[in-house]
Amino acid sequence: MEKVKDKSIVTLINLKKTFGKNKVLRGLNIKIPEKRISYIIGRSGEGKSVTLKHIIGILKPDEGEVWIDGVAMHSADERAWENIRQQIGTLFQDGALFDSLNVFENISFPIQNHTKMPLEKIKNEVKNLLEIVGLANIEEKFPSELSIGERKRVGLARALALKPKLLLYDEPTTSMDPLIADLIDNLIQNTQQKIEGITSVVISHDITSVMNIAEYIFFLHEGKVYFEGTPEEFQTSQDALVKQFLSGGRNGPLAVPIA
Numbered sequence: 001m002e003k004v005k006d007k008s009i010v011t012l013i014n015l016k017k018t019f020g021k022n023k024v025l026r027g028l029n030i031k032i033p034e035k036r037i038s039y040i041i042g043r044s045g046e047g048k049s050v051t052l053k054h055i056i057g058i059l060k061p062d063e064g065e066v067w068i069d070g071v072a073m074h075s076a077d078e079r080a081w082e083n084i085r086q087q088i089g090t091l092f093q094d095g096a097l098f099d100s101l102n103v104f105e106n107i108s109f110p111i112q113n114h115t116k117m118p119l120e121k122i123k124n125e126v127k128n129l130l131e132i133v134g135l136a137n138i139e140e141k142f143p144s145e146l147s148i149g150e151r152k153r154v155g156l157a158r159a160l161a162l163k164p165k166l167l168l169y170d171e172p173t174t175s176m177d178p179l180i181a182d183l184i185d186n187l188i189q190n191t192q193q194k195i196e197g198i199t200s201v202v203i204s205h206d207i208t209s210v211m212n213i214a215e216y217i218f219f220l221h222e223g224k225v226y227f228e229g230t231p232e233e234f235q236t237s238q239d240a241l242v243k244q245f246l247s248g249g250r251n252g253p254l255a256v257p258i259a
């Protein structure tokens with residue numbers, strides 16, 4: 001299989017994706033740095049989720065290249081995608097837990113599906129995963145008995161179950177009150193610190209979270225990366241669009257405010 005030399009875990013090259021007349025990605029270039037927390041940000045509808053879906057292979061590009069961990073996924077078959085997806089943990093907006101399964105069954109689901117680990121070991125593993133996300137002794141509970149924050153934590157524990165190299169968060173703090181948003185920001189940061197070598201990618205338009213915890217930022221606009229850099233570079237940018245995004249204001253080149 002084709003390999004690249006660079007060490008970025010995800011590289012998207014000149015990615016193009018159109019739905020009907022809607023040109024969503026128009027030549028997107030992204031190189032996600034390894035072992036850091038990167039944010040992909042931008043206005044609603046700019047293609048953040050579409051980008052994420054290309055990274056997990058739910059969507060295929062019309063044009064362009066998707067490289068994951070050195071493998072050319074744009075020319076890969078479904079089997080190769082299944083293999084690579086085992087290295088990717090995804091935390092969807094609502095945690096995406098199975099309502100009819102308890103916490104133990106939810107977290108152990110990927111382990112039971114993809115490994116032959118004996119039950120006793122799985123029990124230990126689930127306990128460890130719960131510990132990483134700051135929970136204990138809730139294995140028997142069902143999702144309906146959990147708070148939003150707990151559901152997110154359980155979703156994260158499940159995303160971590162197969163020890164992924166890459167962790168994707170889809171709008172983790174959207175429509176959360178500021179206290180829960182803070183808690184989730186801490187969770188993202190703690191997870192990054194606790195799991196050696198992991199790379200985190202967060203899709204967000206929550207500018208507070210971005211500035212609190214991003215180590216690197218990609219700002220999408222009109223189907224491309226309009227600006228990329230560290231939070232400091234973002235904050236000191238004199239670009240009118242970047243400044244408007246930061247302030248969330250109505251005044252600036254963006255016709256509609258951000259959030």
Ligand SMILES: Nc1ncnc2c1ncn2[C@@H]1O[C@H](COP(=O)(O)OP(=O)(O)OP(=O)(O)O)[C@@H](O)[C@H]1O
Pocket residue numbers: 019022024042043044045046047048049050051205
């Ligand atoms: N499967 C699809 N079929 C048709 N159009 C789609 C599909 N998926 C996304 N789109 C369109 O692509 C555009 C970008 O959507 P996307 O969900 O990536 O935006 P976003 O930047 O994540 O926005 P938000 O912050 O609101 O979630 C939208 O206009 C959306 O309607």
